[in-house]
Amino acid sequence: NAGVTQTPKFQVLKTGQSMTLQCAQDMNHNSMYWYRQDPGMGLRLIYYSASEGTTDKGEVPNGYNVSRLNKREFSLRLESAAPSQTSVYFCASRSTGTTIFFGPGTRLTVL
Amino acid sequence: GIQVEQSPPDLILQEGANSTLRCNFSDSVNNLQWFHQNPWGQLINLFYIPSGTKQNGRLSATTVATERYSLLYISSSQTTDSGVYFCAVGNTGGFKTIFGAGTRLFVKA
Numbered sequence: 001n002a003g004v005t006q007t008p009k010f011q012v013l014k015t016g017q018s019m020t021l022q023c024a025q026d027m028n029h030n031s032m033y034w035y036r037q038d039p040g041m042g043l044r045l046i047y048y049s050a051s052e053g054t055t056d057k058g059e060v061p062n063g064y065n066v067s068r069l070n071k072r073e074f075s076l077r078l079e080s081a082a083p084s085q086t087s088v089y090f091c092a093s094r095s096t097g098t099t100i101f102f103g104p105g106t107r108l109t110v111l
Numbered sequence: 112g113i114q115v116e117q118s119p120p121d122l123i124l125q126e127g128a129n130s131t132l133r134c135n136f137s138d139s140v141n142n143l144q145w146f147h148q149n150p151w152g153q154l155i156n157l158f159y160i161p162s163g164t165k166q167n168g169r170l171s172a173t174t175v176a177t178e179r180y181s182l183l184y185i186s187s188s189q190t191t192d193s194g195v196y197f198c199a200v201g202n203t204g205g206f207k208t209i210f211g212a213g214t215r216l217f218v219k220a
Contacts, residue, residue: 031206042197043210050206058207059112088152092208100144100199100208102154 001026004103006091012109013081021076021106023091030095032074034058034066036087037105043090049074081110113138113202117211124188124218132183132214134198142201142208143174145183149194157183157196188218 007022025032030051035043035058045058049068063085065077074093078085086109094100114137124130134143145157158165158172160181165172169188174181185192195213 033208035210042212043199045207045209048206048208056206059209090154094208096206097142099156099159100142101156105152 006103025093029093033092035090115211134181139203141203146197
C-alpha cells in the first residue's frame with residue numbers, strides 16, 4: 001500500500017496563477033481532508049469530505065475549491081493564487097473510528 | 112466549533128528527563144490522536160486514543176473524555192524525540208478533525 005500520495009511535492013506560482021493539488025489514497029477510507037501548515041504553526045483544516053460525493057468547509061476555506069473525484073481521490077484547487085497561500089499543504093484520509101493518515105505534503109510558494 | 116488547546120507551547124529537556132504534554136478540548140469527541148512532526152516535516156502517528164490509556168515503549172497517553180483532556184507522557188527522553196507534538200480531535204457526530212497549536216519539544220544531549 002502506498003498510503004496517501006500527493007502531487008506535486010514542490011510548486012512555485014506567481015500571484016494570480018491557478019493550480020490543482022492532487023491527492024489519492026489506497027486504504028479504502030471514506031473521509032479525506034486538506035490542511036495547510038504555515039511556518040511555525042499548527043495544521044488548519046481547509047476542506048474535508050466525509051464520504052464520496054460530499055464536501056464541507058473547514059476552518060480556512062476562502063480562496064480554495066475541492067473536488068472529491070471518487071472514493072480514492074480528493075483534489076484542492078487554487079483559482080487565483082496569493083502570497084498568503086504560501087504554505088505546506090497536507091492531504092489526509094481515515095475511516096470512521098480509526099487513525100487519520102497523512103500524505104508527505106506539498107510545499108507551495110506564491111511569489 | 113470545537114476548540115483545542117495544548118500546553119506547554121515550548122519545552123526544553125535534558126536527555127533522560129521525563130515530560131507530560133497536555134491537550135484540552137471544548138466538546139465531546141469521537142476521536143483523538145497524538146502526532147509527532149519531525150524536523151523534516153513528516154507527521155507520525157503516535158496514538159489513536161479517544162478514551163483510556165495506551166503505551167508504546169517510552170511513550171504513553173491517557174484520555175479522560177468526561178473531563179475533556181488528554182495527556183502524552185514521554186519518559187527517558189532522547190534527542191530524536193525533538194520536534195512538535197500535536198493533538199488532533201474530532202467532535203462526536205461529525206467528521207471534522209481539528210489540530211491544536213502543538214508543543215515544540217527540544218531535547219538537549
